[in-house]
Amino acid sequence: MTEQYAVAIVGSGPGGMSAAGRAAANGVSHVLFEKSDHLSDTIYKYQKGKLVMATPDNLPLRSEYEFSLGIREDILGSWDKTTETLGVNVRYNSEVTGITGQKGDFTITLNSGDTVKAEHVIFAIGLQGNLRKLGVPGEDESGLVQYQLDDPDEYEAEDILVVGAGDAAIENAVALAKQNRVTIINRRDEFARAKEGNLALISTAIQRGDLNCIYSASPVKVENGALTLSTPDGEIDVKCDRVIARLGAVAPRKFVESCGIVFPSKDATALPEVSSTYESNVPGLYIIGALGGYPLIKQAMNQGYEAIEFIAGNMIKPADEPLLEENFKILQGMSVAEVLDMIRANVPIYSELNPLLLREMMLEASLHRPKDGEVVFARNDYTNSFFTVVEGEVLIEVDPSDPSVVVRLGQGEFFGEMGLISGRRRTATVKAGRNATLLEVPRRTMIKLVNSVESVKRVLDRTAIIRQVQTHMAPSVPTEDLIELVDTAEINSFKQGQALFEEGQAGDSVHLIRRGSVTVSRRIGGSDIVLSYVASGNYVGEMAFLSDAPRSATVRAAIDNTETIRMDGAAFKALLDKSPTLSAAMQARARGFAVQNERMAQSRDASGIIEFLVKQGAGEATDILLIDESLCVRCDNCEKACAETHGGINRLNREAGPTYAELHVPTSCRHCEHPHCMKDCPPDAIHRAQNGEVYIDDSCIGCGNCEMNCPYDVIRLSAAPPKKPGLLSWMLFGLGSGPGQDPKAKGKGAKQAVKCDMCKDIPGGASCVRACPTGAAIRVSPEEFMSIAALARQ
Missing domain, CATH: 2.60.120.10 (Jelly Rolls)
Structure with missing residues (x-):
């Protein structure tokens, strides 16, 4: 006789387990199917000793099962004990291969060939059975690549590459680094998808030198005991004993669709549509956990609990409802x-x-x-x-x-x-x-x-x-006239120094810079002479079409991850033919650039200044402090004013930093367009003000992540120094060290990160500039670099 239940739950992860626990506590007939021989296979496969996060911290937990921040083994042991205490009906080694029927009369088919009847079905199957792979030659044949790490203690004195930037990759890398040489490969320039706790974990490990990180790197192939990576500096081969790829997973779409569930689109990342009560398009079939879009443990457990309540007809509010109600209170009267x-x-x-x-x-x-x-x-x-x-x-x-x-x-x-x-x-x-x-x-x-x-x-x-x-590019052109051009557009990303196009090539495209910046150079006398710097929001490459001549210069990315919108040359030319006003404006712009470039070509000093500024981070800066050493009298008023403005802590080092042609770049914040210091700040203490200043607030915990991530060495950790005697006390009685930072004063209390904030709340602007008696100190934006370079021609 076929078994019959009120609820069949597929998958014993946190969501499915919590649903089964709630059903057992309420006396609802149920069965929990698990294809392995243990509960919560995903967490079971976490590395041994892994610290399991219980985020979001402000979200309450609803479940018969306890869960809080803890070690993997302790959490699994607690869950096993609760399962036994509640009398949850678990069927291990039972993989569901098909579901048919309708609400009140579902038939579940198992890998054994057995069938089970249920009035309702809850899908809590997760995504881990459909892992994303590297997708590069040699990953299967080499024997180096694996997609799971059970026990990091099994490996010792190995060179291990961990590919990924999510929580699993971070935790694997840090655990393996205890007794191995580990490098984590991040395809992007920050750990944007990781939980805050793991952001701090990986940043601290990198800072201490426990492991290495290669940013903006993508796997190319695996062969000869090495993983080849594409990096901003070109392809590199990294020798290793093994590669552990933690790239996430995609929904088991074919199986889910075979059960009648509809996906909203063909996108690989699409998730099934569900109602506010977790019911899918198939009445009586519910979806919770990662397959529903909530991969976090606590959220999945709440959903399992709530799904059983919804099936029973108890329309309780979801656990996150009070938090969302607070966010939505501005819309009075709406749920x-x-x-x-x-x-x-x-x-x-x-x-x-x-x-x-x-x-x-x-x-x-x-x-x-x-x-x-x-x-x-x-x-x-x-x-x-x-x-x-x-x-x-x-x-x-x-x-x-x-x-x-x-x-x-x-x-x-x-x-x-x-x-x-x-x-x-x-x-x-x-x-x-x-x-x-x-x-x-x-x-x-x-x-x-x-x-x-x-x-x-x-x-x-x-x-x-x-x-x-x-x-x-075309402010006077109606949107409908741009569609043909935009249809040819593609977004390209360039590494620092990589050419968008080179001098002498045929013009086949126009590039609009949407992120980063580029330099324009020409080959003169056997050397590349930089003629100009072009920031985001400008375009390059149009001159070849306006003159019907080959490229007159080489354009290269000034910083990593420079992005352009590349548009087809034929479509661009067709747009110019249709828009005489745009064509005339571009002709005038091109003539101006041609004159400027000719002038720059005759001045090696001016070209050198642009190249120098770009190498010193000006290519990604939004505001940079420069000092004209021909005017500077070394009075250090700039440093003294900085310290007096910021509670006795100087955030500027005038002497440090390089100089070119009497133009000096001191150690001071560049206020980058995409600040490196913001990448991994656990308390989110670094902000950008409306006027552009990048500053650090008092929530800083002194972790040092920003100091480590800044490539320009402009951030340091410092404790607040004791309060100095006033100016009159110093002048009349010789008390204290006088204006500026007291080199002998030792701060007390916790250290926090300090850096230039451009004196953001002070009328009149940066104190260092205002205190300079000769006008040697200036702050400039990228748009002003050409004016600075022009001084070299005078």
């Missing part, structure tokens, strides 16, 4: 479900996020209802969050000289993507229109979403390309 439904219905970029993934995002986002005419952000602000218009409209002032010239964005449209992508100043002032409701998503959250959900990245990139072309 959380209504707000989420409104966002998905009104904002296309989020339409393919299932409710669970959207809930997770909204825990970190903010809703605003600004007054009509209120400024959301201003032109030249350095804010970098991302906005969507949920209701109403916003007005974008596109002409700084005439605020009446505006572009209106209505419901469902987004803005702020240029600051998100480029890291530079906002390109326009945005004001709220009537009845505007805006959703603001922090940069880190949005980047994580773009990296995880292909549909979001696709929509964002397409719209951003159109706007960037219209803003920076």
